[in-house]
Amino acid sequence: MLYREAGQFKTSYDTDQSIFPIRQDRWVIALYMAVAIFAVPLMINDYWANAVLLPLLIYAMAALGLNILVGYCGQISLGTGGFMAVGAFASFKLTTAFPELNLIIVLLLSGCITAAVGVLFGLPSLRIKGFYLAVATLASQFFLVWLFNKVEWFYNYNATGQITMPPRDVFGFQITGPEAKPAITYLFALGFIMIFGLIAKNIVRGRIGRMWMAIRDMDIAAELIGVRPLMAKMSAFAVSSFYIGVAGGLYFTVWLGAAEVTEAFDINQSFLVLFMVIVGGLGSILGSFLGAAFLVLMPILLKNFMVDWLGVAAVTAKHVEITLMGVLIIFFLIVEPHGFARLWQILKEKLRLWPFPY
Amino acid sequence: MTQIERVIGDTLLKVENISLGFGGVQALSNISFDIKEHEIRAIIGPNGAGKTSMLNVINGFYHPQEGAITFKGEVRRTMRPHEAAKQGIARTFQNVALFKGMSTLDNIMTGRNLRMSRNIFWQMLYLGPARREEMEHRHRVEEIIDFLEIQAIRRVPVGKLPYGLQKRVELARALAMEPELLLLDEPMAGMNVEEKEDMCRFILDVNEQFGTTIALIEHDMGVVMDISDRVVVLDYGRKLADGTPDEVRGNQDVIDAYLGVPHDEGEA
Amino acid sequence: MSDSLLYFIEVTIGGLLAGVMYSLVALGFVLIFKASGIFNFAQGVMALFAALTLVGLMEKLGVPAWVAIIMTVGVMILLAWLIERMVLQHLVNQDPIILFMATIGLAYVLEGIGDLMWGSDVKVLNVGLPDGAVDWLYDFNIYVTKLELVAAATAALLVAVLAIFFQKTRIGRALRAVADDHQAALSVGISLRTIWVIVWSVSGIVALVAGIMWGSSSGVQFSLSLIALKALPVLILGGFTSIPGAILGGLIIGVGEKWAEIYLGEYIGYAIENWFAYVLALAFLLIRPQGLFGEKIIERV
Numbered sequence: 001m002l003y004r005e006a007g008q009f010k011t012s013y014d015t016d017q018s019i020f021p022i023r024q025d026r027w028v029i030a031l032y033m034a035v036a037i038f039a040v041p042l043m044i045n046d047y048w049a050n051a052v053l054l055p056l057l058i059y060a061m062a063a064l065g066l067n068i069l070v071g072y073c074g075q076i077s078l079g080t081g082g083f084m085a086v087g088a089f090a091s092f093k094l095t096t097a098f099p100e101l102n103l104i105i106v107l108l109l110s111g112c113i114t115a116a117v118g119v120l121f122g123l124p125s126l127r128i129k130g131f132y133l134a135v136a137t138l139a140s141q142f143f144l145v146w147l148f149n150k151v152e153w154f155y156n157y158n159a160t161g162q163i164t165m166p167p168r169d170v171f172g173f174q175i176t177g178p179e180a181k182p183a184i185t186y187l188f189a190l191g192f193i194m195i196f197g198l199i200a201k202n203i204v205r206g207r208i209g210r211m212w213m214a215i216r217d218m219d220i221a222a223e224l225i226g227v228r229p230l231m232a233k234m235s236a237f238a239v240s241s242f243y244i245g246v247a248g249g250l251y252f253t254v255w256l257g258a259a260e261v262t263e264a265f266d267i268n269q270s271f272l273v274l275f276m277v278i279v280g281g282l283g284s285i286l287g288s289f290l291g292a293a294f295l296v297l298m299p300i301l302l303k304n305f306m307v308d309w310l311g312v313a314a315v316t317a318k319h320v321e322i323t324l325m326g327v328l329i330i331f332f333l334i335v336e337p338h339g340f341a342r343l344w345q346i347l348k349e350k351l352r353l354w355p356f357p358y
Numbered sequence: 359m360t361q362i363e364r365v366i367g368d369t370l371l372k373v374e375n376i377s378l379g380f381g382g383v384q385a386l387s388n389i390s391f392d393i394k395e396h397e398i399r400a401i402i403g404p405n406g407a408g409k410t411s412m413l414n415v416i417n418g419f420y421h422p423q424e425g426a427i428t429f430k431g432e433v434r435r436t437m438r439p440h441e442a443a444k445q446g447i448a449r450t451f452q453n454v455a456l457f458k459g460m461s462t463l464d465n466i467m468t469g470r471n472l473r474m475s476r477n478i479f480w481q482m483l484y485l486g487p488a489r490r491e492e493m494e495h496r497h498r499v500e501e502i503i504d505f506l507e508i509q510a511i512r513r514v515p516v517g518k519l520p521y522g523l524q525k526r527v528e529l530a531r532a533l534a535m536e537p538e539l540l541l542l543d544e545p546m547a548g549m550n551v552e553e554k555e556d557m558c559r560f561i562l563d564v565n566e567q568f569g570t571t572i573a574l575i576e577h578d579m580g581v582v583m584d585i586s587d588r589v590v591v592l593d594y595g596r597k598l599a600d601g602t603p604d605e606v607r608g609n610q611d612v613i614d615a616y617l618g619v620p621h622d623e624g625e626a
Numbered sequence: 627m628s629d630s631l632l633y634f635i636e637v638t639i640g641g642l643l644a645g646v647m648y649s650l651v652a653l654g655f656v657l658i659f660k661a662s663g664i665f666n667f668a669q670g671v672m673a674l675f676a677a678l679t680l681v682g683l684m685e686k687l688g689v690p691a692w693v694a695i696i697m698t699v700g701v702m703i704l705l706a707w708l709i710e711r712m713v714l715q716h717l718v719n720q721d722p723i724i725l726f727m728a729t730i731g732l733a734y735v736l737e738g739i740g741d742l743m744w745g746s747d748v749k750v751l752n753v754g755l756p757d758g759a760v761d762w763l764y765d766f767n768i769y770v771t772k773l774e775l776v777a778a779a780t781a782a783l784l785v786a787v788l789a790i791f792f793q794k795t796r797i798g799r800a801l802r803a804v805a806d807d808h809q810a811a812l813s814v815g816i817s818l819r820t821i822w823v824i825v826w827s828v829s830g831i832v833a834l835v836a837g838i839m840w841g842s843s844s845g846v847q848f849s850l851s852l853i854a855l856k857a858l859p860v861l862i863l864g865g866f867t868s869i870p871g872a873i874l875g876g877l878i879i880g881v882g883e884k885w886a887e888i889y890l891g892e893y894i895g896y897a898i899e900n901w902f903a904y905v906l907a908l909a910f911l912l913i914r915p916q917g918l919f920g921e922k923i924i925e926r927v
Contacts, residue, residue: 076723128911131665131726135858136911139904146900206492207467207474214457214468221455224417225535226443226472267855271730278727283459316742323738329731333724334716 019201036190041183049182051300054255057189058247060292063276064200064285065243070274071282072204073236074216075125079137081269082144083241085261086114087248089154092163095253096156103168103175107192107249114245115238122237126230141267148261164258176253185254192250196243201285203239212236213283244273275325279332281341290340298324366587367395369428370571371416371539376425378411378595385411386422386595393539398565398572400582400603403592404615409575410452412592413541416573417449418442430538444472448537450528452544458517462508462527463499465516469534470495502530506560522553526560533564540564542574546581554578558585583607591615637884643774645880646781647843650836651853652860652872653784654829659866660792661801661825662714663808664725668733670854672830675740676702677837681751682744695834702830703823710822718808718818733854751841777839781873784832789869801825805867859907879903 044053062084069075090110094101121140125133148154155163167177174180175188203209214222215232223229252259259265272295280291299321306317336342371393378386386408393399401409414420416427418437426433429445437445448469457465474491503509506526511519516527525545532540545561546554562585564570576582582589583603591599591606593615599606606612651669658666666672679701683694713732717725792798803811804821812818840853856879864875886902 124908124912130723132862132911134726135862135904136908138855138858139901139908142901142904146897150897206488207471210460210464210468211471213460213464214471217457217459218455220419221451221457222468223439224419224443224449224455225468225531226440227468228440274727274730319738319741321738323735323742326731326734326736326738329734330713330728333720333728333731334713337720337724 019205033194037187041187044182044186046182049186050255052296053186054189056293056296057186057193058250058255059273059276059296060289061193061196061250062244062247062273063280063288063292064197065240065247066273067277067280067282067284067288068200068204068212068243069236069240070277071284071287072209072216073212073233073240074219075122075233075236076130076134077137077240078134078267078270078274079121079140079144080244080273081265081267082141083114083118083244084248084251084269085144085148085265086117086241087111087245088252088259088265089148089163089261090114090245091249091253092156092165093154095166095168099166099168103170103188103253107246107253110249111242111246114248115242118237118241118244119234122234122241125233125237138267141270145261145265148265160260162258162260163252165253165256168253176257189250189254192246196246197285197289200243204285208235216283275329277339278329278337279339281339282337284339284341286344287339287341290344294340295325298328366397369393370395370430371573372428373412373416374426374428376412376415376422376427378408378415378420378422384595385420386415389425389592389595389597391590391597391600393571393573394588395538395571396565396569397587398561398574398585400586400589401573401575401592402577402579402582402589403598406594407592408595409592410543411595413449413543413573413575416442416539417447417541443535446535446538447541448532448535448539449541450525450532450543450545452547454521454524454528456516456524456528456531459515461513461515462519462530463503463512465527466499466502466530466534467495469531470499472535499530499534502533505533505563506530522549525549525557529557529560533568533570536568537570539571539573542572542576544575544577546576546578554581561585637888638881640774641881641884642877643778643880644884645877646774646778646873647836647839647876648853648856648860648880649873649876650777650781650784650832650839651857652864652876653781653788653869654832654836655857655861656864656866656869656872657788657829657832658825659861660805660869662822663722663805664714664729665722665866666732666829667726667729667854668736669829669833669857670852671733671736671740672702672705672833673837673840673853675705675736675837676830676834677751677841678740678744678749680834680838681749681841685749695838698834699831702834703827706826706830707823709826710819714822714826715819749841751838771843773839773843777843780835780839784835785869785873788828792869797821797824856903859903862907863910879906882906 040053062080066077066080069077087110090113091106094106094109095103098106121137124136128136149161155161158164165176167179168175170188173184173188175185204212211222211227211232212235214225214227215229215236219229222232248265251264256264276291276295277288278291279294280289281287302321302324303314303317306312306320307314312320332339369392372390373392374390376386376389377384389408389412401412403409411420415422418439418441421436426435427437428434429447457468460468474495503512506529508523508526508530511523511527516524519527525547529542529545532542542561546557549557558581561572561574565572574582574586586603588601589599589603589606590597591609591612593611598611598615599609601609651673654669654672655666658664658669676698680694680698683689683697684691687694689697709732713728717728792801800811800816800821801824803814803816804818808818811821836853857876860872860875860879862875863878864871864873883899883902886898891898
């Protein structure tokens with residue numbers, strides 16, 4: 001590696017458990033964060049915010065949520081789209097009913113509401129596992145989409161069935177609406193992701209994370225250790241749904257600005273986030289970020305390459321994108337089921353020894 | 359650590375008239391025996407005798423159709439496994455039920471789960487109470503890691519360890535629960551002579567230093583005769599004999615069961 | 627007979643026949659699951675792909691329907707071989723969930739390639755199946771199409787053939803062995819790879835039949851692949867490993883949906899069909915997780 005970690009010994013259990021035990025790693029992360037917080041806003045423009053950075057951050061949040069459920073607790077869910085819808089509609093209803101309510105509070109509350117819904121729809125996991133559970137979560141996906149279509153109260157009786165985000169500001173900075181500057185919106189989303197990313201990491205390295213992983217690995221043995229499956233699974237659904245709900249809220253309020261439920265939150269969304277989790281790495285916080293980044297950037301790069309460079313029709317590019325996504329999923333499942341996160345670890349191992357082969 | 363003078367206490371666990379059947383198969387028929395505090399009790403018998411089923415009944419995984427279990431004075435027939443864990447019963451498994459996706463350290467830390475209680479909000483921040491609790495338990499776990507001499511494999515994902523070490527980690531996890539009654543299901547299966555001697559030593563140390571009562575299923579007769587205080591022999595779900603190792607060794611029924619004397623005419 | 631009773635009969639028959647269509651797709655699932663333990667999410671897309679290929683061949687090459695069908699069968703066999711070679715072979719003995727996700731990937735690949743090869747607009751499929759309503763029932767004011775009856779008959783025939791295949795033949799037994807335990811099957815000399823190619827081919831042919839039926843009635847279009855999602859509740863009801871279960875499950879779902887739509891629709895709201903099947907399946911899962919005919923899984927410690 002560019003720096004050696006030899007000679008850095010841990011003298012207390014505390015420092016042994018830290019997220020970035022190697023001193024230089026901490027500097028690198030600090031550098032990334034500095035760039036993200038200070039440099040990016042200076043260079044950002046509408047296109048970059050809307051096409052790349054905002055979806056990346058928001059999907060990272062959703063992927064974090066789903067990873068907690070699927071990667072750490074082993075409960076498969078295909079209902080992500082539906083839960084994002086819950087977050088979005090909750091935000092919409094809250095902000096239209098209480099215009100004075102701070103957007104941050106709105107989003108946090110939406111997360112809580114989604115968490116409650118998640119626990120409700122997660123109850124079947126106490127009886128069923130594996131793809132049976134996947135099918136049960138499909139029930140929630142289809143039901144929620146139908147619900148938000150059917151019950152007009154949810155979209156304030158708007159004739160088109162669409163929900164639109166009114167302009168809102170936080171502490172004087174315009175976050176949503178036509179006046180909002182991309183830098184501000186970006187920093188808003190970034191703030192959420194950074195804080196909740198840290199929280200997620202803290203939870204999974206402690207007692208609750210271990211509880212989830214025990215259920216995932218061998219739930220019978222977990223019970224014999226004294227882990228209550230009810231607590232473990234429901235807490236996983238709750239936390240996961242919270243994250244996905246906040247992501248859905250951000251998706252609607254800060255990024256899209258307007259949404260129609262069948263388009264924005266259908267089953268393809270569920271698959272997309274699941275793919276991010278797989279490609280990034282199941283059971284890895286870092287993986288959630290990497291997977292989201294990859295699956296947000298890949299279509300953009302592909303489209304730019306095919307449409308702008310090769311002059312291929314946009315429709316065809318879309319088909320190629322679909323095919324490529326499928327190929328990538330299969331590729332990762334065969335070659336590295338633990339996704340980019342594991343590949344990154346392996347790369348670090350190799351770089352540690354570089355230029356020696358072993 | 360001080361050597362505690364081992365005194366066998368009163369009855370810790372008593373099973374009475376336990377019968378357990380699955381569909382057409384009667385796994386256990388009318389089994390009764392007791393386990394005294396601080397003793398090492400072996401449960402032996404040919405394959406299929408119902409030994410594992412007996413352990414499963416004790417720790418709540420199987421529910422017998424008849425009979426009662428008295429543990430620490432409380433009588434019950436059935437119990438959920440995590441309640442058994444709460445009451446102080448820990449166990450290991452024939453097929454090593456470790457959490458393969460986690461490291462050794464994490465696996466053992468899960469054993470502390472019942473004793474950790476800081477709720478999710480403190481966990482999120484990883485400050486103050488949550489952190490202190492984590493360190494406290496880490497300390498205890500490290501003591502167990504030292505005791506079982508597995509320091510080197512702390513961070514290794516358990517799925518990568520050789521079988522013998524996995525069994526040791528499983529024992530560590532059970533010890534992390536600080537149980538009063540430890541159920542060991544063939545802890546030495548698949549080990550070579552050296553590994554068996556190590557495991558024997560650990561089991562004896564656990565019994566002597568922590569005073570843990572141990573119920574042990576084992577096939578190696580040498581081990582059984584050496585370390586156990588009393589022995590129960592099962593065969594085809596029935597109790598054949600019950601007593602000290604010497605008494606059991608001389609029992610004709612036991613000899614017949616193990617050597618396979620014809621039960622019916624014409625059977626070898 | 628009263629009008630409402632006649633209407634009820636029509637709705638029920640319609641439901642049963644729709645159910646037969648679901649069953650056809652579910653059959654393909656059951657085959658693959660029974661023989662390889664894989665839950666093939668791509669089954670619906672395979673039906674779409676088969677139908678697309680059929681139409682494409684008929685249009686581009688102008689061959690008569692029955693020739694095109696034979697050629698498509700060939701394509702499906704080739705596809706099965708490719709899938710085995712490039713995907714299944716590398717995932718032997720992985721977790722079922724990994725295999726499931728691989729089939730999701732496969733669904734995307736097939737969808738993309740199908741679109742690239744034949745275009746994504748709606749196509750008309752005409753293989754010469756009878757058209758129009760069944761006359762003598764029509765006299766009773768019950769509207770049932772000949773196509774639906776043909777579909778039902780075909781499904782019945784398929785089921786009978788497959789059931790015999792599984793129970794009586796040597797290959798059928800080998801398929802069941804593979805479904806149970808890959809490694810054990812390997813160790814008794816069963817060639818996993820050949821078995822898988824056979825199974826996926828048969829499944830592909832079943833998908834083709836399903837594709838023809840669906841495509842003839844509602845045109846060949848993307849929504850065909852969504853049928854796969856509908857087949858999941860069918861499987862839950864019928865059990866993943868049972869062929870009669872797939873049929874029965876399909877019928878129950880088909881009828882249940884129609885009844886719910888017509889009779890509950892006025893109270894709860896329309897378009898219940900979108901989710902009713904799943905909720906029904908969910909309810910079933912909670913009561914009887916292995917479905918009507920499936921095998922109960924007992925976990926041993």
